[in-house]
Amino acid sequence: MSRSLRRGALAATAIVISIGALSACGAGNDAQTLGIKPDSAATTIGDIRIQNANVITQPERNAAGPAVVTATLFNNGAAQQTLDAITLPGTSATVQLHAAKGAGPIVVPAGGKVVLGGKGNAAAVIENGREAARNGNVQSVVFKFSRTGDVPLGVFVVPATSYFTGFGPSSLPAVPSETPATTPSGSATPGAPSGSPSESASGAAGPTDAASASQSAG
Template sequence: MSRSLRRGALAASAIVVSIASLSACAAGNDAQTLGVRPDNAATSVGELKLQNVNVITQPDGAAGPAVISATIFNNGTAPQTLDSIAVKGYDGKVALHAAKGGGPITLPPQGKVVLGGKGNASAVLADGSAAATDGNAQLVTFSFSDAGEVPLRAFVVPATSYFEGFGPSSIPATPKPKPSPKETPAGEASNTASPNPGDAASATTGATTGTTGN
């Protein structure tokens, strides 16, 4: 191959690489080919984005409370509050607690709130076994002060492996078996044995004789 043809081939290769790079840039960070979808439930409504939404139950299917874990982003310029969470099929109330203080869970502008895990806000279901079954995709509806209701299906998982640190903080202890009553060995005298009947009779006779002599 001549020197001129070699230069032409190299130039053509450079042009192809440049076009491919420009195409990727034009597609943006949200392009399907570049996006990585999380394994957990996620959705976005307006300025809010919810990621990694799960209903986490007790390990080994034990009875007790369950929690909802999620990361909520507020990309807006004004704060919003998380007013309530409803789980389909669960009649009880989901108790919401801010990370600090007793006020509502507030989403700061250009910030985020994490539900679940040590030191974070929490959403607790008192009876996890009645709320969801492990392996299901449960309909969970978040209600916000401005965005309104945001429904999505969240995976139900036990508080094991990766989810152990985000699960319920109140895990019932395994009851210990009650010790059986001790049996008195055969032939061992009891400490509460009644006095000898003969001694009692002698004492009674002596008391009677002394009274008669007077």
Template sequence: MSRSLRHGAFAATALVFSIAALSACSAGNDAQTLQVRPDNAATAVDSIKIQNLNIVTQPEPDAEGPAVIAATLFNDGPKREVVETIALPGTNATVALKPAKGKGPLVVPAGGRLIIGGKDNASAVIENGRQAGANGNVQNVAFTFSETGEVSLGAAIVPATSFFKDFGPSALPSAKPTPSDSASGTPGASETPGEQSGSPSGEATDTAPPADGAAAEH
């Protein structure tokens, strides 16, 4: 083999190793394929499929308020399925179900799907969010369907941040001040100690009509 051919073979071999090395680096911890949302709970029983199940709590760890269940339900059967109840076994939590529009049950149409959680979708609200469990834990969630019966699976408990921000619950409104809190400017409060001491019982000062100058000012 001539010298030029040998150099060409070495160059081709080096190129192959370089591509392999770059490919290995791209599959490391910083590879784009790893920068994806982790898998969420999913299961299938008969014609029902449940995907992307999570319990979403308040964004702040110490915040009071409800939590919500987020999931997508699929119905591959010939009949519609009604979500009769959603429960959290082993807890005292109750889950209130509400359709996307109007009143009535949560229905998974035949050959269709039902999205629970998020704007303009059906909702499943846990009024006392702390009863759902602590963030990072897994809580069993039991769905009861009209045709399929009970379907249970574990759901991750996550705060309403990052991917789950748009699926999170509303925080409780801050407490408004009561009338007693704001009624600090009573007539007696504006009086000076000397004026109060001049009227031992306080009745004469409270019932006296306003002076002419005060009336003119008003």
């Protein structure tokens, strides 16, 4: 093969490799092309790393109801931290935090992680979610931790469809309800005196007994 032909073959090979690499990158960034998890916000400040952060709204476009903040919270420090609050700067929305069991603070253990959103996990509920966030926007979110302090980042606002179906506003931890006190068996009916003797057991003589006593005396 001549030198010019060899150069042409090498150039063609380089073009094919370049096109293949660009195609792979394009597919990797297009979640719908490969049907994989979409890109989500992530950041690290101090011992805290936040991954997979999103604001997820109701699945129907015009549906009213809460939205949720989802994320995975990592604590790379030697001491546990609590997630004290989540705020959405630029909005009047409030975010209610729920531990996985529905009571107490959300604790991120030392060297461990906590998932916000999804069945059986902790939750961060935006009560007026439709007014606070619009699908397709990037919303500023600030996570406030007991030791690290504020961890801000911009997150995508997406509906609870497709990949996010199981992480949407309907997936809240169950709050244990108080069981009403049961009435002990055998207790008296309200309004009736407890343990009052019946007329036959009280020893009071009825009309028949009085007549019999009179005849005996005669």
